[in-house]
Amino acid sequence: MQREPRDWLTSCRVYLRAPVITLLFLGFSAGLPYLLVFSTLTAWLEDSGVDVAAIGFFSWIGMLYSIKLFWAPIVDRVRLPLLGRALGQRRSWMLLGQALIAAGLVGLSGVDPLGHLPLVAAFALLTAFGAATQDIVIDAYRIESGEAEIQAAMASTYIIGYRIGIVVAGAGALYIADAASWSVAYLSMAALVGIGMLTVLLRPEPPRQQGLGRVLFHPRVRHFLRAGASRPEWQRRAGVWLIAAVACPVADFFQRYARLAFALLLFVAIYRIGDIVMAAMANPLYLSLGFTKSEIASVTKVFGVAMTIGGGVLGGLLVVRYGLARMLVIGGIAVALTNMAFAVLALGGQSLPLLVLTITGDNLANGLASTVFIAFLSSLTSRAYTATQYALFSSLMTLPGKFIGGFSGVAVANLGFAPFFVLSGLLGVPAIALAWWLGRRLPELGGARDTPPR
DSSP states (O other): OOOOOOOHHHHHHGGGSHHHHHHHHHHHHHHHHHHHTTHHHHHHHHHTTOOHHHHHHGGGGGHHHHTGGGTHHHHHHOOOTTHHHHHOHHHHHHHHHHHHHHHHHHHHHTOOSTTOHHHHHHHHHHHHHHHHHHHHHHHHHHHHTSOGGGHHHHHHHHHHHHHHHHHIIIIIHHHHHHHSOHHHHHHHHHHHHHHHHHHHHHSOOOOOOOOHHHHHTSHHHHHHHHHTTTSOHHHHHHHHHHIIIIIHHHHHHHHHHGGGHHHHHHHHHHTTHHHHHHHTTHHHHHHHHTOOHHHHIIIIIIIHHHHHHHHHHHHHHHHHHHOHHHHHHHHHHHHHHHHHHHHHHHHHOSOHHHHHHHHHHHHHHHHHHHHHHHHHHHHHSOTTSHHHHHHHHHHHHHHHHHHHHTTHHHHHHHHOHHHHHHHHHHTTHHHHHHHHHHHHHOTTSSTTTTOOOO
16 A cells, blocks of 8 residues: 655655754765775875785775674663763764774874884774764664654765765865875864764754663563573673673564565665676776776766765655655666666767766666665664664675675676676566565555564
8 A cells, every 4th residue: 555645845845854954964974984994095005105915905994894783782782881871872872983983084194004004904994993883873873863754865865975975085085185195184084073973962862762671571581581590690681681682683573574574684685786786897897998087087976976966865855755665666676777777888888978878877776776775774673773673784785785796797707798787787676576565565664663572
């Protein structure tokens, strides 16, 4: 059952709400450190004369973003001693993550990479750990600070802020390094972390269900307490905490969605698979066609970011107007078709208008689909276990695509670019079919989010 569309004026007003605007600044704070420990950092290392083989190992730093699930339960459940009392659970952890990011960037600014690579790696790891921790908390904060109907708009402004942060940390840092030095560039980026810190201090702590009653009456907790009646108190407390932090979030999801749980997890894993698989071969395609680096940067980075932002805003509006069920299907179709547009580009040769047209469609579709999918993942997440469940979903979302994407170069070498991009588009067909199937069984796609376990 689909709900009736809302009028456009009501849909647009959602972007004026304080929680939606807040996510613009938090998105910037999340996007800022990403390139500073990846491509911007490798550019600095290359510019400093570091051996290319050593530079390659720095890509492992990105693994921290993929394994954040392992400390998400701690962020979700452990209350920081002093900051937690003053700011609350979410804001205190967010501020701690931002402090770690700033400390790591300041540390990097004072190190000469040539001859001090272990120290550079240590500060980069500190920055990445703080950034991944901040991501965990921002996801939870977003879900808890707004009702379901504005989650897509919040996801949209988050993506806009994130992209702005990416541009500042990429092109902005390079401009500063060129005009002054790499040290000044990283100090400037550390200062910009203050935007996120100020946002945390100005905005209130979101309401959240602590879940104590749910935990104590959970069957697993009751069984553990009965079986361990003779154990020392500290063991009983530790056991209850582990059950609450790890077992309960998983059990809660399966209890709420029952037979649909595995279908939902499968859908989370495959919805963006085609898009993630093709991403690694986009730049090699551009270069193989003869486009210059300046053309690629101008079209894909500057113009492309603008299109992504436009797609994100459009996605937020369309979800408010038409609902998640329809937009998940439309977003999946859009991504699959625009993946195949790269096959047309591969066959069309070095045509700048065709490149612009391809990037326009691809980035609009990606911005729209990303916004819709973030809203969908938010709808699946229980407010009692926001950080842990969302970290699980976001990790599951990228792992299959990243794994299959590792074979993308082999596929291009054997098939060529055009067939590869056609196949990447076809990878989206199962997700589109599953989106339609789930939409018929979960009309509101998450309406039972806070149903307490029996």
